[in-house]
Amino acid sequence: MAVVFKNIKELLQVRNEPVQFVSGKDMAVLPTIKNAFLLVENGRISDFGAMHSCPTDKFEETIDCTGRMLMPTWCDSHTHLVYAGNRESEFVDRIKGLSYEDIANKGGGILNSAKTLQDTSEEELYNQSKVRLEQVITLGTGAIEIKSGYGLTKAAELKMLRVIKKLKENYLIEIKATFLGAHALPKSFNNTESYIDYVINDIMPVVAKEQLADYVDVFCETGYFSVRDTERLLEAGTQYGLIPKIHVNQFTAFGGVQAGIKYNALSVDHLEEMRNEDIEAIKNTKTMPVALPGCSFFLGIPYTPARTMIDQGLPLALATDYNPGSSPSGNMNFVVSAACIKMKITPEEAINAATINGAYAMGLEDNFGTITKGKWANVMLTTPINSYGFIPYAFGENQIEHVYLKGNKIV
Numbered sequence: 001m002a003v004v005f006k007n008i009k010e011l012l013q014v015r016n017e018p019v020q021f022v023s024g025k026d027m028a029v030l031p032t033i034k035n036a037f038l039l040v041e042n043g044r045i046s047d048f049g050a051m052h053s054c055p056t057d058k059f060e061e062t063i064d065c066t067g068r069m070l071m072p073t074w075c076d077s078h079t080h081l082v083y084a085g086n087r088e089s090e091f092v093d094r095i096k097g098l099s100y101e102d103i104a105n106k107g108g109g110i111l112n113s114a115k116t117l118q119d120t121s122e123e124e125l126y127n128q129s130k131v132r133l134e135q136v137i138t139l140g141t142g143a144i145e146i147k148s149g150y151g152l153t154k155a156a157e158l159k160m161l162r163v164i165k166k167l168k169e170n171y172l173i174e175i176k177a178t179f180l181g182a183h184a185l186p187k188s189f190n191n192t193e194s195y196i197d198y199v200i201n202d203i204m205p206v207v208a209k210e211q212l213a214d215y216v217d218v219f220c221e222t223g224y225f226s227v228r229d230t231e232r233l234l235e236a237g238t239q240y241g242l243i244p245k246i247h248v249n250q251f252t253a254f255g256g257v258q259a260g261i262k263y264n265a266l267s268v269d270h271l272e273e274m275r276n277e278d279i280e281a282i283k284n285t286k287t288m289p290v291a292l293p294g295c296s297f298f299l300g301i302p303y304t305p306a307r308t309m310i311d312q313g314l315p316l317a318l319a320t321d322y323n324p325g326s327s328p329s330g331n332m333n334f335v336v337s338a339a340c341i342k343m344k345i346t347p348e349e350a351i352n353a354a355t356i357n358g359a360y361a362m363g364l365e366d367n368f369g370t371i372t373k374g375k376w377a378n379v380m381l382t383t384p385i386n387s388y389g390f391i392p393y394a395f396g397e398n399q400i401e402h403v404y405l406k407g408n409k410i411v
Ligand SMILES: N=CN[C@@H](CCC(=O)O)C(=O)O
Pocket: 109, 110, 113, 219, 247, 250, 295, 321, 323, 324, 325, 326, 327
């Protein structure tokens, strides 16, 4: 099956030579071809270039893209999209002045979502989650990471991971699964040490045996899990073949970034609070810093200092953190806008952060995130717009008109 996209006003994120990720000054470079074509065969990109070199063969399908941009779909490397119910009531509490911490202390927060999820059947959890998955696909997301972490018991954590597995089987969007058993301390445990023992000894072996996760994650934060807890968990995860990706420096900075680096985390995520030594620790490593501007927007906490980090030569990925408590939106278009507006990064930097660097943060850079021959044709076509800068500029709107996953038109 061959499909040709013709008369593309501008083909974005074109990389003849594959790159793993871009960092520092290179983030400001977004290679494009104006008046372009893209050829897709059997779901993969087989050719692209300027229209004057477009092959004249007869293809099964020709798509005229006049006036529109074509680009890789968003790569959302940090979500908690599988959850039950919502936390709308806490939203109102926060409007009235309560902090994230106040709400958690009142019995809300992650433990509240865990209770709801424990009481929800696997089928119902799947049905609620698939609605959100379908919605983010219409918004242009073509690869996504989804975490457990609202189970907090063996049965409920496994239920979440099985739901992620089922979503993976039933949808064309690329999905990576993360085991976040250490997301919060359940009331039935007196201390984090004994809960970490339970996560490592009782849940993790089954997760690994049933191949339910690619990554292991932990909420390394004051009032949640310490650096010591984090290191124990990452050590064990690594033994089971789970690659570390951690929640760190959301509210406080106390050495979690260094723990992530020590265990070769694929990504360190949140980073709203960054000390110089945290930036230094990430330099010259293979660990991707991931910013979640939707969470900063929703909670009213600082934004990750992305401008400083990029100026200091670091790479950056952007993700939604889609979850019921701190970021109830999976809209990558908004995330890209918010990053430009609030973190002062350019559209080129934001698009790199939300495509190739997001793909890297999910170990998917060989197959997604750029227009490169051989990669899957996960691409999206915009509305008629004058320049790609209009995507972040027109915040709160959606310029994504059609979405193709592995060459199939989904939207
Ligand atoms: N910070 C930790 N976990 C989620 C929020 C969880 C929740 O509030 O339900 C996050 O990434 O923001």
